[in-house]
Amino acid sequence: MHKETSHTRTHAQPRADGPRDRPQGVQQRPGPQPLLSVATPRPGLPAPPSAPPPPAAVRVLPAGQPSARPGLRASLHLSEGSARGNEQGRGRPPAPEGPRSRSPQRAAGALAAAAAACGARAGWPRAVGRELAGSMAGLRARLGSGLGLLALSTLGLCLMLQVGAKRPPKTPPCPPSCSCTRDTAFCVDSKAVPRNLPSEVISLTLVNAAFSEIHDGAFSHLPLLQFLLLNSNKFTLIGDNAFTGLSHLQYLFIENNDIWALSKFTFRGLKSLTHLSLANNNLQTLPRDIFRPLDILSDLDLRGNSLNCDCKVKWLVEWLAHTNTTVAPIYCASPPRFQEHKVQDLPLREFDCITTAPSAVHCKPMVVDSQLYVVVAQLFGGSYIYHWDPNTTRFTKLQDIDPQRVRKPNDLEAFRIDGDWYFAVADSSKAGATSLYRWHQNGFYSQQALHAWHRDTDLEFVDGEGKPRLIVSSSSQAPIIYQWSRTQKQFVAQGEVTQVPDAQAVKHFRAGRDSYLCLSRYIGDSKILRWEGARFSEVQALPSRGSLALQPFLVGGRRYLALGSDFSFTQIYQWDEGRQKFVRFQELAVQAPRAFCYVPAGDAQLLLAPSFKGQTLVYRHVVVDLSA
Incomplete structure (x- = not known):
């Protein structure tokens, strides 16, 4: 809202902006024509002495003329018409009327035009604008001196409409x-x-x-x-x-x-x-x-x-x-x-496919008499043996594994003794039993119940000194060593690994002439043991917590041990020949590994680490020459 200060003349004299006072050769610059200009009171009528000063003149600026407040298309201006009215009220002769003088009828017409224009800017429909203009025209003769009040009312309505008018949408x-x-x-x-x-x-x-x-x-x-x-x-x-x-x-x-x-x-x-x-x-x-x-x-x-x-x-x-x-x-x-x-x-x-339930925990392939078989162990729905048919290029189910004997399998181990094929299943249920099966002509048949009621977790077959042995680890007691009896055609319990009260996984490796046993523990240190001819003796304790998997493996003459954990990083150890111990080599960010598998693939040596909590990860062995 912009306000102009009025100037009161002390002597009645012709207006300086009239045509008679314009210097010769100077042309009047056309300016924007106001939509509405009304001066009150009417010329020639003196204002009563007790009456308040007449209201200021009102002019509604054209749309193109800048206003003091952005967004408002109208401004109030105090014009010279009010000063001339005051002078006439004091008895001074009126100034000669210039081009801005308007009769009441013409002023009312201007009001109608201004109302219509204001409605158009506010977004009214044209019919509404025409109706308002017609109503204003009908008031020409009746309002007379009330035009000032009408002008202010019209302007106030117009201002509200302009402020409340819908602004153009923003660019998305x-x-x-x-x-x-x-x-x-x-x-x-x-x-x-x-x-x-x-x-x-x-x-x-x-x-x-x-x-x-x-x-x-x-x-x-x-x-x-x-x-x-x-x-x-x-x-x-x-x-x-x-x-x-x-x-x-x-x-x-x-x-x-x-x-x-x-x-x-x-x-x-x-x-x-x-x-x-x-x-x-x-x-x-x-x-x-x-x-x-x-x-x-x-x-x-x-x-x-x-x-x-x-x-x-x-x-x-x-x-x-x-x-x-x-x-x-x-x-x-x-x-x-x-x-x-x-x-x-x-x-x-x-x-005709191999269909397994989501509870499959282990698969073990075997080649018997040039024929491929796969043993699939499942927690639920039974375990099965499949045979590969090269003519149809698919596996067909060969036989079931007795679900009353093997209830909750946890590991499979396949091996040969004296030319015959066997596989053993570690059972971790309370009512099941770790069992041995033997191949005979056209199928595998139950050979022996090894270990019942002990929640067995892993199996490891060791063939050293001409004496086949099977080591069974358990979460409820110390691992048990079984030795093969050729006369009885079965395994006979030889003793326990007393250095470890329980074990989750058991693996072995050979270094030189010695045989070693690796046992992981979920609570307590994992152990490295060496076979002394009649028993195992402890060589090294490896700090571990939450370990369910470990695996020794050999890469180009370098021996490593992968030791997993459910609560920390997987540790990779390297065998030190001089000290005959493992030394810490590297950490791998594998979450809750359940197995490790070394796979040589051409020029690449890979370590696969399936995870219980994350994705299966594959690591490649890289040797960097730092001598240069």
Whole structure:
């Protein structure tokens, strides 16, 4: 609100801005014409002595003229009309009227025009503005001196409307790599899933993204999304719950990427999805029931992938036979006998697969008389023996393992004694028994119940000095040493490893002419023992807590020991030949390892570490020459 100070003339004289007083040769510069200019009281009528000073003149500035307060299109100005009225009230002769003088009728007309203009700026409909202007015109003859009050009322209403008028919407936010409208976004070369997008976005396209993984909840900040296109990127991994929070998503396209596998829960939460395309990726298999959360899926495209039509896609063949979803033809890339075959046409009888429950704890392969067998031990549902059929290139079930004898298997150990094949199963239940099985002609048969009721945890077969031995560790007592009796064709208890009251895992290794035994403990120090001919003697104690797995292994003449823990890092020790002890070598960040397996693969020496709490990790042995 801007206020101009009035100036009162002491002598009546012609106005300096009149046309008669304008210097010759000077042209008047046209200025913005006010929408409304009314001076009160009317000329020629003196104001009563007791009356308050007449109100100031009102002028509503044009839209283009700047005002004192941003956002307001009107200003109040105290003009010279009030000064002239005061002079006439004091008896002075009126100043000659200039161009600004207005009759009451003309002033009322100006009021109507100003009201209409104000309504237009406030966003009124035109009909409302015309009605207001008509009402103002009808008041011309009746209001007379009340025009001043009417002017102030009109201006006040106009000001309120202008202040309350709806401001133009702000430009929606948009990341630099995207082009956005109010409800769509198209992004190229983004380094991550864009976060600063309008919340009203219902369509998002990501092309040529500079990242390769989509993690949990990556799009949860766009809950209204209905269309998502992720084509032509370099995505290799889409994690669990990657699309959580997108309950309105209907179209999802993930084409022309480098995705090898998907998680079972990748599409969880997409209850409105109707169209899904995974075309032209490198998918070789699909998790069972990956499409189960997609209740109303109507179209699915899996073309252009390298599906391996083995037992892992048997469920897909079954699902395709019963689903109402329209699925484009899919072709097998392998194995050779199914190559270029339509997945939809594969007979289910061709998928006679090894099916194991999620409780499988151990698998042990054996080659007996040039035939491959696999023993699968499971916590629930029984344990089985499978035979590989080279003609059909698949495993077939050969026999069951007695579930009354082996109730809770914890480890398997396979070995040969005098040309015969055996395998032993360590049972960790209260009512089961660690048992020995022997191969005979066309199957494995129970040979001996070794150790009952002792919660056995691990087995280790040691063939030294021509005397086969089997060491059984237990969580409830000291490990027991069994020695093979050739006359009885069974193992006979030889003694206990008294240095260790309990053990979770037992392994052995040879260094020179000596045999050593490694035992891990969950509570207490793990032990390294040396065989002295008739018994084991302690060589070294290794600090450990929560250890369930350990493994000695040899890499190019260097001997190591991996000792896992549920509460700290895995420790790698190296054998010191001079001291005949292990010395600490390295730490590995493996969470709760359950086994270690050394695998030589060409020029690479690898250590595999499956974890109970995290991912299975693979480490490579590297030798660095520091002599240069």
